Structure formats: C-alpha cells, structure tokens
Amino acid sequence: MKIFKPKDPSEADLIKRAVAGKRDAQHLLYQRYAGKMLAVSKRYARTDFEAEDILQDSFIKVFRYLQDFKGDCPLEFWVKRIVINTALKHQRTNRHLMVTDQEEEWDDVSEHDSIDSQFAYEELLELVRGLPPRYQAVFNLYAIEGFSHKEIGEMLDITESTSKSQYSRARASLRQALLRLKQQYHEKVTG
Amino acid sequence: MKKSPADKEKGQSVEDIFRNGFAEAESAPPPRIWENVHREIENQELHRYRKQMIWYRSMAAALLLLLLSAGIIVWQQDSPLLVGQQDTLASGQERSSQKAPAASVPNRPAADVNLPANAAPAIAEAPEMAEASERHVTPEVLVSVPRVFSGKQAQNEDATGAASNSRTYALNENRPALSISFAQQNPKENTATVETLKESKPAVELAITTEAERPVTDKTIQPISGENKAFPRSVTNNLSFSKGLPLGLDSLKGASERSILVQKEAPLTALAQTPPPKKGNEAEESDVYKWSVTMAYSPQYAYAPVKLSDNSAMNSPAVGQAQAYAQYKEAVEEYNHSYTPTYSYAALVGASYRINDKWQLETGVLYTQNEATTTQSYLVYQGGSVLSTVGFDLGSSSGKSAPLVTNAFNNEMAARAITVDRTDRYNTRYRYQQVGLPVRLAYRLNMKRMYALFSGGLNMNLLVQNTIVPETDQVEAVRYGLNDKDSPFRTVQWATTTSIGVGYDVTKKMSILLAPEFTYSLSPMLREAQRQANPYQLGVSIGGRWRLAK
Incomplete structure (x- = not known):
C-alpha cells in the first residue's frame, strides 16, 4: 500500500497534536476543512439546518477516530468520506419522514440539446x-x-x-x- | 443565475456542469458548530475519564481486598506462636484462680524438669500416655509440634487439658511423690528446679497442662475435679508462677538445657509418630462443615441496552409534522448510540450446602444494581400548545419534557401528540435495582489450601426499582417501583449465571474466593415484545465463605 505523505508537514503535526487532545490543533483542523465539508454536506442534506447537523456529527466522529487515520490518503478525503457516510446515515434515519413528492414524469430531453450556460x-x-x-x-x-x-x-x-x-x-x-x-x-x- | 455568456462553455454534460459548479465550493459554517463539537469532545473525554476512574477504583478495591486477604493469611499462619502462648498463660492464670490444678504449676514442672533424659522414652511408651495422646491430640497438632515447639505444645496441651478435666491432678498429692523420686537421683538439681522454672516461664506452662507426659506413679496421683477439691487460695497464690509473667517468646531462649524444653522433645516426637485418628473421625468432621455462609461483592459491566426502534411512539398518527418526526428520529438515534453502561455491581449473601467433597448447592439473596447513561440533545413533550422557536408544539402541563424511554414505551403517551425540541446536550442516568434468588450448583476442585470452584445456575430477579434521572431541569425524573403498572419493564426477570473461581482456605472455617462470572438474561427487560439485545453482565465476584457447624 502506498502511504500518502502530506505535502504540508504541519498537517501531520496537527493530526498528531489533535490525537493527543490538543484543542488548538483540533480547532485548526476544523477550520481547515469545515467550509469544504459543509458544502459537501449541503449537497446531501435537504436543508441547511440538516447540513449543519451532518457537519457537526461528522467532526465529532473525525476527532473520535482520528487516531485510526493511517495516512494512506489525504486527510481531506478521509474527512470527506466521513461526511458522506454521516450524511447517508442521516438520510436513512430520516427516510420515513421525508415527504417524497410524487415522482415526476420527465420529458425525454434530447442529448443534443446543449446546455452551454454557466450556473451559480x-x-x-x-x-x-x-x-x-x-x-x-x-x-x-x-x-x-x-x-x-x-x-x-x-x-x-x-x-x-x-x-x-x-x-x-x-x-x-x-x-x-x-x-x-x-x-x-x-x-x-x-x- | 450567472450572467456569463452562454457560448463560453459549449457542449458540457450534466455531470460536468455540476462537478465544476461544486468544485472548490465552500460555505462558512456558523460558529456554534465548533462550539458543539468542542463540547461533545469534552464530554467524551470526561466520560472516558470517568470510565477509567471507575475501572481503576475497582481494580484498586480488588487489589486492596486481595492484599487484606493475604495479610490475614499471613497473620493466621504466624499467629499460633503468640496466640498459643497467650492462651496458655492466660488460661493458666484463669484456671489458677478457679481451680486448684492450675496452682500446681510449680510442682509438676519441678517433677518434669528433674526427670532424667532417658526417662522420656519410657514416658512415651507408657500405656496411659499413649492413650491420652490418641484421645486428645490431633495429628495436625502433633506434626506441627517440632517446628513451633513451645507455643504449639502449650496450645495443644492446653486444649488437651481443657478437654479432659478428669485427668487434672492435685498438686498437693503428687508433689511429695515426685520430689521423693527425683531427690534420689539428683538432689542438687531438684533444689535448683524452682529457680530454673522461674526463669523459664514457657516451660512452666508446658508443664501445667501436659497430662500424658507425667510419669508420676499412679499411686501418688489421684484424679480430682475442680468442683469437689478446691485448692486453698493461699497455696494457689504462693505457687502460681504464671501470674504476671511476661508473654514474650524470647523467654524460651533462657531455658536451661536441662529444663523441660529439652526433655519435652522426646515425648512429643513420640506423639507425632502416633498413628492418625481413625476413619470415623474424618467422616464426623466432614459432617460438621456441610453448611457455609457466603458473602460476595461483584463489580460488573452490565450490558442491558433498552433500544428504541421504529415501533416507537412517533409512528402514531398523532404525529403530524414531518420535521418534528425527523427530530424525534434523531433523538432516538442519539439515545441508541449514546447508551453506555456505567459502574454496576451485585452483592450476594448466601448459604451453601455441601453435598459431598466435590459438589455443593448454593442459594441466597442477590442484590444487583445496574446503571447506564445516555447523552441527548432533544426534549420530547406530550401534547400542549406552546410554540417553540422552531415552530413546533412545545411543553406539557408540567412544563417539563418526559424521558425518551417513557415516551417510546408508554402506550398512553404514544396516543398523544408529541413535540420535539433541540436543547443543550444533557446526560440521563438509568438505574435498575434488582433483588434476586440465585440457585447454583458448584463443583469444587481441591488443590491443597487452594481450590477451584466452577458454578452455574439460575437467577430469578425482581426489579424492585427503576429510576431515570436526567441531569437537566428541563426533563422530569421518573421512578418505577416494584410491580408498577406504568413501568415498561418486566418485574420478574430470569437469567443464567456461570462462574469459574479460585479460592483459598484461609483457615479451616474461612475461605476467600475470586471468581469472574457471566450472567446472561433469559427474559427480555421490557414487558412488550420489542427487538432488544439480550442483556448480560460480566463481573468479578470477590467474597468469603464461612463454614458453619452442622
């Protein structure tokens, strides 16, 4: 297995200190990834409120299991995977209460209709x-x-x-x- | 929509559009998320620390108990030297004031001390002596005599003397005879005898109570009883050497070579060689210790989660709002995930009946206290119309929320509308107090003073009290008593239990036992059929057994 070595040596140091329970290191790691991860969780959540819950639960897990992080991938991927798993879990839990709209009957849209605009x-x-x-x-x-x-x-x-x-x-x-x-x-x- | 020209990116697929749109996207999280994460991390650390503390305390308590037990063992092994002597001296004094024979101390030692060394074998061979030793001296005692000569001998012989009052001799009757017989052999030594005895007090004690070794002629010695032949008090006082004697063992060292200490060895060795008691005695002894009292304490890990499932109250039609339902589900999940067993224990006071050398039957009264905690951040209310900040119905008549378990398993409550609100995280403690009747069959494997005990059996437990205490003012504490109709828990619960332990016989009557034990519940905790994990307990029983007479 190829072991990933983080380019930024300070990240390894941050991880080590965060595992040791240093709150400042944990906060720095959180600050580094929270913005990106909130964007990820927003894609899976129905509301911003739910996305924030997902983010919160995800980071609790991140710090709980950070000692198990082997370094075989970038930390960002590892954190992102946790966020995705947490989001899917949230979705499973809330499946019964999701007000599922009746599935729309989509018109067949030809692949030839080009979508050439940029969207926000x-x-x-x-x-x-x-x-x-x-x-x-x-x-x-x-x-x-x-x-x-x-x-x-x-x-x-x-x-x-x-x-x-x-x-x-x-x-x-x-x-x-x-x-x-x-x-x-x-x-x-x-x- | 971005106002970019449409022709900038032509022919993009749906995937490309979304992939590019979401690439490098970031959203600033509100500060409260980090605050919550931070608080949760601290809670986890605190929880871990508490668990460690409980574990360390249990270990320390167990270690302390073991050390204490070891101390008792060591003390029990060493103490006969001192205890024996004290007993002898004290009892000698007591008897001296009550009965005449005790006052005969100076005379008998005098006689014994002046016995020639070659008289010893003759003593041992004397029929009376052999008879006495068989009757009153146990093999264990005799074997231990050479090792702790003075103390053991004093103790044993004291016991022997106490057991056979009829063999106590009157001083005033045997003294002249003894004096005469020894004076003929060594008059000088005879006169020095009293001085020698003054110095060698333990030797005096040996002489007080030894019946078998007295080679006095039967003609001059007549048995008397304390009741019918009281010794004059004045004589008692004059002759009582043992009064006020120091109890130090080192006084033995000062004993003369020609004193009783040397001469006693021969008869006692002879006694040690006497054949063991008959089989009948053994059988009799085993009958004596058929019943034992057992006391044990078991710190234990009690895994008895009461999981909430989708069958809970929120599936009822009374629940209207989907968002409240979502929060309820989250609360349930949070509850299920955070349910953690905490320090639990069991205490047993029981009786054990020995069926034979190997098997024994045990029963008694077992008190068990199992505890667990959950960490939650939701409040669940029944009914009410108070509108919360998030737009849900809040509040009950008492203004407090009910514990989640109460909501989930109470049918009456389930029929009512439930509202959910988020709050700061709080812990809830669950305590289950049970009183049980265990019946166990145990197999004992003896290894000298140590033994192994394998036991298995059945426990019938009554849930006498269940308390749910949230550590917040916003949630009501709930308590269910014995046979409480509102309680979702079963009153009677059955469990199997098994243990493998190692014990040590501290004394003939007392032993200690250290036994890891596993208890597995056969009946569910809840009254209604719910999909629940089977509760079990893992513990280490630390206890003692005291054998009782038949």
Missing part, C-alpha cells in the same frame, strides 16, 4: 436538493464523488441496477431543470 453554485445546489432523496444521493455519489454503481449499491443497500436507473432518472430530471433555467435566463436577456 446556489442554483445547482437548489436543483440537486430538489431531487427525491434517493436520487439525490445516487447522483452525488456517482456524478460528483465518482463512485461506481456497484459501490453506491453497497453504500445505499440497493442493487447496482437500481443505482443505475435512479441515476438515469436523476440525470434526466436535472438536465430538464437546467434547460428550464437556461430558457429563463435567455428570456430575461432577450427581454
């Missing part, structure tokens, strides 16, 4: 959050994090084909939403 982060976040919870998770895991459908199936306790079909639906939904956004933008510009 908030707009994209809004679109992802608008997906049904299961689709939201599958889309995030496949399109953004880069997991395979097999891995996603294991993580979400669904079959690989289910993951594929849910991803396909999510993708179609998002594509349609993006085109709608593009059209609105175009209408605004043209007057």
Whole structure:
C-alpha cells in the first residue's frame, strides 16, 4: 500500500497534536476543512439546518477516530468520506419522514440539446436538493464523488441496477431543470 | 443565475456542469458548530475519564481486598506462636484462680524438669500416655509440634487439658511423690528446679497442662475435679508462677538445657509418630462443615441496552409534522448510540450446602444494581400548545419534557401528540435495582489450601426499582417501583449465571474466593415484545465463605 505523505508537514503535526487532545490543533483542523465539508454536506442534506447537523456529527466522529487515520490518503478525503457516510446515515434515519413528492414524469430531453450556460453554485445546489432523496444521493455519489454503481449499491443497500436507473432518472430530471433555467435566463436577456 | 455568456462553455454534460459548479465550493459554517463539537469532545473525554476512574477504583478495591486477604493469611499462619502462648498463660492464670490444678504449676514442672533424659522414652511408651495422646491430640497438632515447639505444645496441651478435666491432678498429692523420686537421683538439681522454672516461664506452662507426659506413679496421683477439691487460695497464690509473667517468646531462649524444653522433645516426637485418628473421625468432621455462609461483592459491566426502534411512539398518527418526526428520529438515534453502561455491581449473601467433597448447592439473596447513561440533545413533550422557536408544539402541563424511554414505551403517551425540541446536550442516568434468588450448583476442585470452584445456575430477579434521572431541569425524573403498572419493564426477570473461581482456605472455617462470572438474561427487560439485545453482565465476584457447624 502506498502511504500518502502530506505535502504540508504541519498537517501531520496537527493530526498528531489533535490525537493527543490538543484543542488548538483540533480547532485548526476544523477550520481547515469545515467550509469544504459543509458544502459537501449541503449537497446531501435537504436543508441547511440538516447540513449543519451532518457537519457537526461528522467532526465529532473525525476527532473520535482520528487516531485510526493511517495516512494512506489525504486527510481531506478521509474527512470527506466521513461526511458522506454521516450524511447517508442521516438520510436513512430520516427516510420515513421525508415527504417524497410524487415522482415526476420527465420529458425525454434530447442529448443534443446543449446546455452551454454557466450556473451559480446556489442554483445547482437548489436543483440537486430538489431531487427525491434517493436520487439525490445516487447522483452525488456517482456524478460528483465518482463512485461506481456497484459501490453506491453497497453504500445505499440497493442493487447496482437500481443505482443505475435512479441515476438515469436523476440525470434526466436535472438536465430538464437546467434547460428550464437556461430558457429563463435567455428570456430575461432577450427581454 | 450567472450572467456569463452562454457560448463560453459549449457542449458540457450534466455531470460536468455540476462537478465544476461544486468544485472548490465552500460555505462558512456558523460558529456554534465548533462550539458543539468542542463540547461533545469534552464530554467524551470526561466520560472516558470517568470510565477509567471507575475501572481503576475497582481494580484498586480488588487489589486492596486481595492484599487484606493475604495479610490475614499471613497473620493466621504466624499467629499460633503468640496466640498459643497467650492462651496458655492466660488460661493458666484463669484456671489458677478457679481451680486448684492450675496452682500446681510449680510442682509438676519441678517433677518434669528433674526427670532424667532417658526417662522420656519410657514416658512415651507408657500405656496411659499413649492413650491420652490418641484421645486428645490431633495429628495436625502433633506434626506441627517440632517446628513451633513451645507455643504449639502449650496450645495443644492446653486444649488437651481443657478437654479432659478428669485427668487434672492435685498438686498437693503428687508433689511429695515426685520430689521423693527425683531427690534420689539428683538432689542438687531438684533444689535448683524452682529457680530454673522461674526463669523459664514457657516451660512452666508446658508443664501445667501436659497430662500424658507425667510419669508420676499412679499411686501418688489421684484424679480430682475442680468442683469437689478446691485448692486453698493461699497455696494457689504462693505457687502460681504464671501470674504476671511476661508473654514474650524470647523467654524460651533462657531455658536451661536441662529444663523441660529439652526433655519435652522426646515425648512429643513420640506423639507425632502416633498413628492418625481413625476413619470415623474424618467422616464426623466432614459432617460438621456441610453448611457455609457466603458473602460476595461483584463489580460488573452490565450490558442491558433498552433500544428504541421504529415501533416507537412517533409512528402514531398523532404525529403530524414531518420535521418534528425527523427530530424525534434523531433523538432516538442519539439515545441508541449514546447508551453506555456505567459502574454496576451485585452483592450476594448466601448459604451453601455441601453435598459431598466435590459438589455443593448454593442459594441466597442477590442484590444487583445496574446503571447506564445516555447523552441527548432533544426534549420530547406530550401534547400542549406552546410554540417553540422552531415552530413546533412545545411543553406539557408540567412544563417539563418526559424521558425518551417513557415516551417510546408508554402506550398512553404514544396516543398523544408529541413535540420535539433541540436543547443543550444533557446526560440521563438509568438505574435498575434488582433483588434476586440465585440457585447454583458448584463443583469444587481441591488443590491443597487452594481450590477451584466452577458454578452455574439460575437467577430469578425482581426489579424492585427503576429510576431515570436526567441531569437537566428541563426533563422530569421518573421512578418505577416494584410491580408498577406504568413501568415498561418486566418485574420478574430470569437469567443464567456461570462462574469459574479460585479460592483459598484461609483457615479451616474461612475461605476467600475470586471468581469472574457471566450472567446472561433469559427474559427480555421490557414487558412488550420489542427487538432488544439480550442483556448480560460480566463481573468479578470477590467474597468469603464461612463454614458453619452442622
């Protein structure tokens, strides 16, 4: 196994001190990754409030299990994985209370319709959050994090084909939403 | 929407758009998140520290107990020297004031001291002597005689003397006979005898009570009893050498070579060689110790989580708001994850019946106190219409929330609307107090003074009290008594228990036992069928056994 050596030597030192229970080191690590991780958790959460809960639980876990961090990947990846797992757990816990909208029947959007606009982060976040919870998770895991459908199936306790079909639906939904956004933008510009 | 020209990025896929859009995205977290994380880390450290402290304290207590036991063992092994002598002297004094034979001290030693060395074998061979030794001296005592000669001898012989009052001789009757017989052999030594005895007090004591070694002629010695032949007090006072004697062992060293100490060895060695008592005695002895009293204390780890599941109250139709439901679920998860057993213990007072050398049956009264804690950050209310800051119904008539377990397992409450609110983290303590009746069968494997004890059996426990005490004013404390109808817990609970222990016989009647034990619950803790983990307890029983007469 290839052992990852952090470029910034101070990170290794920070980890060591954080494991030793030094509060200042823990705070520095938190400050270093909290912003990025909140953005990650927002993608999986339905609300900002839930995203903050996910972040809080994630960092509690990070500091609880930091001593088990072997250094075989960048710390950021390790923390991100914890955030994702925590978010999925939150989702599982809250599955019963999710008010799942009736699945929309999406129109077939031709792949030839090009989406060539740039969208704001908030707009994209809004679109992802608008997906049904299961689709939201599958889309995030496949399109953004880069997991395979097999891995996603294991993580979400669904079959690989289910993951594929849910991803396909999510993708179609998002594509349609993006085109709608593009059209609105175009209408605004043209007057 | 960004106002970028549409033609800047042509032909992007959906994945690219989102991947690029989310890349390097950051959101500033509110400061309260770090505060909460920080507080939680501190709580965890405190909790870990407390657990360690409890463990260390238990270890220290066990170690202390072991040291204490070891001290008792050492003391018990060493003490016969001193105790024997003290007993002899004291009892000698007591008897001297009560009965005439005690006052005969100076005479008998005088007679014994003046005996020629070659008289010893003759004494040992004397039929009366052999008879006396068989009757009154146990093999253990005799074997130990050469090692701790003076003390043991004094003790043993004292016991022998006490056991056979009929063999006590009157001083005024045997003195002349003895004096005459020895004066013929060595008049000088005879006159010096009293001086010698004054110096060698333990020797005096040996002489006081030794019956078997008195080679006095039967003609001159007649048995008397203390009741019918009281010794004159004036004579007693004059002759009582043992009065006010120091009890130091070193007084033995001063004994003359020709004193009784040297001469006693021969008869006692002869006594040591006497055959062991008959089988009948052994059987009799084993009958005597069939019952024992047992007391034990077991610090233990009690794993008895009462897990909340999806079958809980929040599935009822009374719950309306999805967000409140979400929070309730979080509260349940938080409860389940934070449920941690804390310091628990069991104390047993029991009786043990020895079926045979190997097997014994044990029962008694077992008190168990199991404790656990949870850390929560939600408040759960029943009914009410107070609106919280987050827009949910808050508050009950008492203004306090109920513990989550109470909500989850109380059907009446489940039918009512439940509202949930977030608050600062707080701990809740759960205490289960049980009184039980254990019945165990034990197998004992003897290894000299040590023994191994394997036992297994059944416990019937009554949950006499259950308390749920939150460490916050916002949640009500709850207490369920014995057979409380509102209690979600079963009153009668069954468990199997097994242990393997090592014991040590400190004395013939007392032993200590150290036994790791495992108790596994056969019945669920909750009244209603719930999917719960089986409770179990792991402990180390530290206790003592005292054998009782039949």
